[in-house]
Amino acid sequence: MFKYSDHLGFFNPYFIKKEGLIHTEDKFNEIIKAHKGPKEIDVLAISEILNTNYIFADRTIIQGIYKSPWMADINADATAWNYHDVPTHNELDIDENEIAEELFKRLLDEILSYTKGKNKIGILLSGGMDSRIVAGLLDYLIQNGKLPKQVEITALTWGNSNSRDVIYAQKIAELLNWEWKHYIVSAEDLRNNIDEVAENGCEFSPLHLHALPQMRVDNQLDCVLAGSYGDSVGRAEYSSVKVKNLKSVAHNFRNVGSLLKQTAFNETKRDYLSDLDKYHQLFPQKLKYQQYEQDYQLHYMRRMLNPCMKFIGNHNPLFQAFTDPKVFGYMWSLKPELRNDNIYSIILKKINPDLAQIPWARTGLPYGTQEGKTDSYSKVHHSYKKLIDVDLYEEIKNLVLSDEIKSIEIFNIESLKYSLKLIKEVTHTKHWYEEKLIWIASLAKAVSYYNIKSSKGYKKQPIDTFNSRLLVPLEFYGRNHSISKLLKKL
Secondary structure, eight states: OOTTTTSTTOOOOEEEEETTEEEEESSHHHHHHHOOSOOBBOHHHHHHHHHHSSOOTTBOSBTTOEEOOTTEEEOTTSSSEEEOOOOOOOOBOOOHHHHHHHHHHHHHHHHHHHHTTOSEEEEEOOSSSHHHHHHHHHHHHHHTTSSOTTOEEEEEEESOTTBHHHHHHHHHHHHTTOEEEEEOOOHHHHHHHHHHHHHTTOOSOGGGGTTHHHHHHHOOOSEEEEOTTIIIIISOEETTEEGGGOOOTTTTOOOGGGOBOHHHHHHHTTTHHHHHHHHHHHSOOSSHHHHHHHHIIIIIIIIIIHHHHHHHHTTSOEEETTOSHHHHHHHHTBOGGGSSHHHHHHHHHHHOHHHHHSOOTTTSSOTTOOSSOOOSSBSOOOOHHHIIIIITHHHHHHHHTSHHHHHTOOBOHHHHHHHHHHHHHOOSSOOHHHHHHHHHHHHHHHHHHHTOBOSSOOOOOHHHHHHHHHHHHHHHHOTTSOHHHHHHHO
16 A cells, blocks of 8 residues: 555555554545544635645544555554655756756656556546656657557547647647547536545545546556656646745635635634644755745645546556656756756657647647747637536535535535625636535535534624625635625626
């Protein structure tokens, strides 16, 4: 279970303390069975996920149930955790060509360690650069005899048919002469994702599952490769924000949209920093941006990306490139400015220059090109706003306002009602509130599945009514919109 526990892409199991011993289980429904105490909601975990879309540190939505710690293995007698040495950041100044060559070699070794002896290999392929680098390296291993020529490669892509991600992924698969499978997320698929998230502990919004459950049941593979860590490790970016510009994962922590009763939130705002401080003490980095990058890895990537990927990993062993400590440790040793687009360009030229000519989904231009005419394919690869605001709206609304959500007594029901009205009014393509509301829909199902309770009985305060009428429009639309006009619409 802990073979890859020093890798960033490790799938942390769940654990409870039982008669002085650490009891671990791989799946949420299994640890629930082992947990004999009351299933008490963890309000801080709820507040954290509403703020960031993931839970901090080792919490789950139920008190007393945890994820195994970051970079830790269980000791022989199951009484304590042994922590690995974590690479520290440095600011080495090395020539870009030397960096590209070293990263190339280390990634080849990593991918070969995951795929050696496997006959049927899948790869999650998009129109981005990270999965393209992994695809090119996998093909390089085959072409240079490190993997047998007869190995079967299947590229797996999800998204709307006219999107750059889908069009470019298909071109990459054709270039490399691989089988290509395409998946679209329909209303029925998203409905299924609500159930899947509920059954698996509500660690992330159903939006982040995409078509992973479809891929899981549709394929019998010896292993699957993913490149999702490439941006963060290789190019020092987190959601398009460069490492040196990162803010704390807890930046602007607040009662988002007044969705929680203020009395419930007031309890959490005293404690969320302790989840960060625990790991700051365990693994201190020298500079603030270095600590922030580590935070984004152990909270954001570990608690949101990895549990999503586990949906395939439970059925087809899934390995995430860029997560071996020999790879991310090397990249962390460099000046962050040197973890840039040029490194990828050098690697692509080395393994297959034709891969670089297929445009990058982010720009619609060949990678590294700043000027030129983009194609007409859509940059948006999903239809989540329509699926939530139209196709599944009534179902989601009923779950968000259900007796199950009311029974745990932590949500400001008036704010939930206003939020549901607001998403029908907005016209832009963003789905910030939809992401939270569909997660609450999953939470309603989890409360029912696992008989989750709240013993606190938080009472509604006058501020909850006030915030329902004001803070939700401010956060949702921004301060440039007229609050009075918005309220008239509601």
